[in-house]
Amino acid sequence: MVCVSALSIDPMTTPAHDRNHDADAGAIAPTHGQGSFFGRRKGHRLRSHQADLIGRLLPQLTFDLGGRSPSDLRALFDPPVEDVRLEIGFGGGEHLIAEACAFPNVGFIGCEPYVNGMAKILAQIEARGICNIRLIASDAAELLAWAPPGSLRRVDLIHPDPWPKRRHWKRRFVQDATVAGLARVLKGDGEFRFVSDIDDYCAWALSHLLRSPQFVWTAERAQDWRAPWPDYTMTRYGRKAEREGRRAAYLLFRRRVDAA
Numbered sequence: 001m002v003c004v005s006a007l008s009i010d011p012m013t014t015p016a017h018d019r020n021h022d023a024d025a026g027a028i029a030p031t032h033g034q035g036s037f038f039g040r041r042k043g044h045r046l047r048s049h050q051a052d053l054i055g056r057l058l059p060q061l062t063f064d065l066g067g068r069s070p071s072d073l074r075a076l077f078d079p080p081v082e083d084v085r086l087e088i089g090f091g092g093g094e095h096l097i098a099e100a101c102a103f104p105n106v107g108f109i110g111c112e113p114y115v116n117g118m119a120k121i122l123a124q125i126e127a128r129g130i131c132n133i134r135l136i137a138s139d140a141a142e143l144l145a146w147a148p149p150g151s152l153r154r155v156d157l158i159h160p161d162p163w164p165k166r167r168h169w170k171r172r173f174v175q176d177a178t179v180a181g182l183a184r185v186l187k188g189d190g191e192f193r194f195v196s197d198i199d200d201y202c203a204w205a206l207s208h209l210l211r212s213p214q215f216v217w218t219a220e221r222a223q224d225w226r227a228p229w230p231d232y233t234m235t236r237y238g239r240k241a242e243r244e245g246r247r248a249a250y251l252l253f254r255r256r257v258d259a260a
Helices: 048-056 094-102 115-128 140-146 166-171 176-185 199-210 236-243
Strands: 083-088 106-111 133-136 152-158 186-196 215-217 249-255
Touching: 048 115, 083 094, 083 140, 094 106, 094 115, 094 133, 106 140, 115 133, 140 176, 152 176, 176 186, 176 199, 176 215, 186 199, 199 215, 199 249
Parallel strands: 083 106, 083 152, 106 133, 152 186
Antiparallel strands: 186 249, 215 249
């Protein structure tokens, strides 16, 4: 186990700057929303094919959070899948598409309120004939509350919006309530993966996850958080951060099997 201080980052003093992020690329001119989502839901005007995908293909791949959840989320997928994962705020969808193609026997749920990001991933799903992705154009906190306990093998949160101003920190997705929601829906020994190039959001995430009795940080040495996981698909924003000299942290937390 690596202590938090080994990262040498302090969420109270490290500056951060506004920028577009994978997990909330459209959230400028923020407005208060339901649950954990803040920001606008639509950017550039959709092209005709993108609008067609939203109207035609998205209804085939989505499900209703207003109704009762199935006892097993694998029931959402046809053909059948062995496990289910969730990616929160998939941005342009690069990582989610790559994971779905690499693991055809796993079902993937992508949660993205930003309409333009949804249109991009729908185009990829149609072009590649991908069958193991389901999509929700809604707040991920609602999904965490709706899903049955112990129903997810893994949850990914990649380059979320850091909401760098202190008065906006309550808008960050990682909060005590969402950490509790993650613990509820993850299987015993399930994983929560967090990626960010913003030092104070990494420290924020660490402090919230490490004070939860349901999670353990798996890092044993610095390289464990400094390098991407094997076969990790770098996102558009991740490549931009690297070009601009910002190093991301790759934090992996495991749900304790014996935790209540």
